[in-house]
Amino acid sequence: MAYSYTNSKGQTYFLHKRDTVLKNKREQTIYFFAKEVKEGALNDVPAGYTVSESRNGLPVLKKAA
DSSP states (O other), X not given: OOOEEEOTTSOEEEEEEXXXXXXXXXXXXXXXXXXXXXXXXXXXXXXXXXXXXXXXXXXXXXXXX
């Protein structure tokens, strides 16, 4: 079951992860929220991250302090 977050407006988003290769050939992991469960859905928030909500209601991952 994918990790879900319901924002203050009542919309549900699901956490996903994607590994990409940058122009300088370096690999980077990207975390993002989507309204539907797609390939790369995660079951839990990664260690060291917390979920917060932007001003317009979109969920974002932030590194824990």
